Amino acid sequence: MISRSMFLRSVFAFLVALTLGTADGHAQTDENARKFIGALAQRAISTVADHQLTQIDRDEQFRKLFVSSFDIPEIGRFVLARYWRVATPDQQQEFLSLFEDITVLTWAKRFQDYNGESLETLSATKDGDRNWSVDSHILRNQGPPIPVQWRLKEGDNGSFRIVDIIVEGVSMAITYRSDYASAMQTNGGKIDGLLSIMRTKLDQLKAAG
Amino acid sequence: MASSILEKIALRAGVTAIAALLIGCATPPPADDPEAQAEFDQINDPLEPANRVIFSVNEGIDDYFLRPVAVGYRAVVPSFGRDRISDFLDNLKSPVYLVNDLLQGNFTMAGSTVGRFALNSSFGVLGIMDVAEPMGLPGHSADFGETLGVWGIGEGPYLVLPLFGPSNPRDTVGMVADSYTDPLDYYLQTGGRHWAYWTRLGLTAISQREAYLDSLDDVKRTSLDYYSTLRSLYRQRREALIGNARNPQQSGAPGAMSALPAAVLTDDTQQ
Numbered sequence: 460m461i462s463r464s465m466f467l468r469s470v471f472a473f474l475v476a477l478t479l480g481t482a483d484g485h486a487q488t489d490e491n492a493r494k495f496i497g498a499l500a501q502r503a504i505s506t507v508a509d510h511q512l513t514q515i516d517r518d519e520q521f522r523k524l525f526v527s528s529f530d531i532p533e534i535g536r537f538v539l540a541r542y543w544r545v546a547t548p549d550q551q552q553e554f555l556s557l558f559e560d561i562t563v564l565t566w567a568k569r570f571q572d573y574n575g576e577s578l579e580t581l582s583a584t585k586d587g588d589r590n591w592s593v594d595s596h597i598l599r600n601q602g603p604p605i606p607v608q609w610r611l612k613e614g615d616n617g618s619f620r621i622v623d624i625i626v627e628g629v630s631m632a633i634t635y636r637s638d639y640a641s642a643m644q645t646n647g648g649k650i651d652g653l654l655s656i657m658r659t660k661l662d663q664l665k666a667a668g
Numbered sequence: 669m670a671s672s673i674l675e676k677i678a679l680r681a682g683v684t685a686i687a688a689l690l691i692g693c694a695t696p697p698p699a700d701d702p703e704a705q706a707e708f709d710q711i712n713d714p715l716e717p718a719n720r721v722i723f724s725v726n727e728g729i730d731d732y733f734l735r736p737v738a739v740g741y742r743a744v745v746p747s748f749g750r751d752r753i754s755d756f757l758d759n760l761k762s763p764v765y766l767v768n769d770l771l772q773g774n775f776t777m778a779g780s781t782v783g784r785f786a787l788n789s790s791f792g793v794l795g796i797m798d799v800a801e802p803m804g805l806p807g808h809s810a811d812f813g814e815t816l817g818v819w820g821i822g823e824g825p826y827l828v829l830p831l832f833g834p835s836n837p838r839d840t841v842g843m844v845a846d847s848y849t850d851p852l853d854y855y856l857q858t859g860g861r862h863w864a865y866w867t868r869l870g871l872t873a874i875s876q877r878e879a880y881l882d883s884l885d886d887v888k889r890t891s892l893d894y895y896s897t898l899r900s901l902y903r904q905r906r907e908a909l910i911g912n913a914r915n916p917q918q919s920g921a922p923g924a925m926s927a928l929p930a931a932v933l934t935d936d937t938q939q
Contacts, residue, residue: 561890628912633900660890664889
């Protein structure tokens, strides 16, 4: 049986931890940011390299991992840029849902070609109030390592979410933004036009497996 | 004396560019929309309609000729053989890399280029084996477009060149300039050695296209608008290369012949 004092002590400890954790909003450290990326890479690799899993299970696990690690709403808002504000809540909702499906399928396919690469995290630096960037290298069987920078944001609950990946100086978010802005332009700057292109793209990606 | 083939190509590119200008420019956004204006400036593609026409011609050539040839090359020549060919071709470009390393003031890189050339041309049997990389001298490339960038010259508006694809005025000038600093180019264009010149050009095109097979397929498959995605990738990548050339110690050496991020594209693409 738990004594009353023990119970109170644990409640107190919990409150202290909560206060310390959120006092300045900087609960996380550089080292945690680096570890987050290292652990994520490990999980992603063990998912794709697990030959016990069926393809369906593997895709499902990959999706879960992807959705929990990437701040898809944040990236989506960045990608839609000024069009985000003119979109209705319904359009925003559908955009984010399509955007999530498209990015998950895109990266799942890329990971299918996994060929023994590994990720080496180098250092993490804080850039901004709740933002970190983690430098890493993809090590391949052959050829020089590929520099990859991860941009992280600390959420309100203190956990990290990825907001951008910069590979050899090329930002995923900026590339998406440019792509989506153009797709929008060719459809007369209409959100519904963009959404319909996204639906078509999603169908194509699904059909291709 | 035969004039440089690249010169002719450049001339033709110039003519096409002028013709393209007549096709028209992208419509700038209305002046009362500063956000749209900012986006227009940021995309930096005032010649977009003309660029898209050239892009689609290039795509046709790629779909029906270059890509199938590259796929065939991959099917016929094993990976080991392809690596020997791309190492050999890369080694031949060393003089161009050296000139640009020096012009960029990257003396460490210049030393590395000289060391690689010496090692690979001798122990690496005329460059077919990259023996310098395992010895701590990884490959890197340098071109005159990059040099101009290091000197602070802006890219200018985005251009799609016939056959050569994504570029801009700065990199177009750089490409032509590099053809003049390539001693092998001069040598191969005299004394009935044109066959060797064309062989080198053709092999380079096939080898590079093969290196980008998976990457470009991936970009094409996943993007909503292939044209603008390539434009964004090209511009970001060139800027990053120039940044690396400015601060060589801060970055890993950029992969030789790398114009696309090799791993947006996690695949086993060989550089």
